[in-house]
Amino acid sequence: MTALLEPGRYFADGNFAITEGALVGGCRFFAGYPITPSSEVLERMSERLPKLGGHFIEMEDEIGSMAAIIGASNAGAKSMTATSGPGFSLMQENIGLGIITETPTVVLDEMRAGPSTGIPTRVGQGDVMQTRYGSHGDLAPITYAPNSVQESFDITIEAFNSAEKYRQPVIIASDQVVGHLSEVLEVKPLEEYDVVQRMMRKHDDEKGVFSYTEDYVPMFVAGTGFRGNVDSLTHDERGYPSNEASVEKEMLEHLLGKVKKNEEKIVKYEEFLVEDAEVTVVAYGITSRAAKQAVRIARKKGLKVGLFRPITLWPFPQRRIEEIAGHTREFIVPEINYGQYSHPIREYSRSETREIHFPPGAIPDYGVILKEIEGAFK
């Protein structure tokens, strides 16, 4: 295969879908370090990218991988890395570098059981808060959590688009099961995919490197004659470092504001029988598929329960959760961790929120969720 995927139906796993989705999204540079369960992405990239005239490098660690993809993006290439928990931890500092330098790039964190090395081959969802708060300082991350092979493909294209539109690293928080399960993937003709092209600054643009009054200005790319400074220090619109709290305020409010102001455009979710639900289950990634089964069975038993599935974990779907809280008396949040996403659900719904803690290492059992739903109606 020397080109992008031909339109058609494929039987493929999530790692295949993410790799091919990235290529459709314009990814032409990949730097990574092997780690279970995402290694297949790295391996497939090493085969596919050179054929497309792109570049692949296996770095010495995940710190270097993250630095390399930010460097490559600043040299004009749409870039990506793929990892899992331990590698994602190592990437945190340079994710912050991507945020402060407003560099588009995509990071796949395929979650496995933790902490530390945990169970490399088995599923977990313990990195959800790390995708929100993992890097130090204030940030407004964009995180997608696909729950199928099809969505892994589609959401990766969208992740590349969001990275360009909002000029920052975008995270795909998939999980080991979604990465490794095989199911049908439908690929449309390429022209039907909306792919945001990299906008480049004109070399004679009088404005500074950044703008704190506009949500978006095209980035300058090295070697095009702009001759600007890009800095990890707090910087003004010229890109020059500053120790002033007033500059920090201006910069930070721009970095946070560009996501906040576009929240309605970025936030994605799927709903199943939520409209009249007295109890709403909130679940993402592989857990959402077990949750859907539980909701289906509960409905057959006459229980008014629905499923809200955030596709963007961050920004948090605040408006919709507040609306649902208007008619739902209780939320149930099953996760493959000991309670992470349940916290913002409780915070924004201001409603009774039950947590279901699935221990990392196994696929969630829908029966456990069903029992909790029944409990909520007793």
Add this chain to the structure above:
Amino acid sequence: MTTEEFHPKHALIRDERFPNVWCPGCGLGILLQSYLNAVEKSGIPLDQQVLVSGIGCTARLPGYAKFDSYHTTHGRAIPFATGMKIANPELKVTVVSGDGDLFNIGGNHFIHAARRNMDLVVICSNNFNYGMTGGQHGSTTPLTSRSASTPYGNVEPTFNLPYLASALGASYVSRWTVMHPRQLAKSIRMAMETKGFAFIEVLSPCPPNFGKFNGFGDGFEEMEFYRSKSTVQNDARLEDVSIDPFHGKPVVLGDFVNRKRPSYIMLENELVRKAMGVKK
């Protein structure tokens, strides 16, 4: 304003950012000047010149030069530059950072970039300590010398940087001091002409920290001490060039290595051409 009021290197520096952050007696101004001289002599279009740095005093240098410049995270300038160079091989990417940045926190990246013979110019300003954080010791602090974190003298042996770079296969390796600005500029120009990994170690004073802790009155006195101990020996046995001037050892300088080896970019571009099915 008349033209005489401009800095002689006006076209190559960001005047509006001066005065710089460096201390009186620091050698980094000389390194900047040497780099700019090399850029002028190299004939490489200015728009292709890119400077990348990590964190520290030296890492502030790119911010003063009027090129595309990237001030990244501590220790990560080399992998950042690696990504840039691979994504656009037309760029002439120079990493300039301190000894602490490149060899303590960033040591792993240095050894791998040198092993890959990655097409980068890497200039290490070595002042034997962490300057910006107040003069703590690191992997380049000479044995027995004092620092903010070795009040009883340093007990750790140092890296021998030219030996390390050469052993890893770097195409070009040299060492100079900021008391040798002409040789240094020439060395940087040679590094820019190199295919593959080019490494330059530059000894530079740190008057308020390493200098003060070790009894030097000012930056000049510290540099004069190294200069008086220095000897230029291009064919030196690199095993023997570790820095230990406090125990009578000469400081060996020179253009040590200048060899032709296949570079990463050469090999990778060939791989991509083959994979794309392009005939030579």
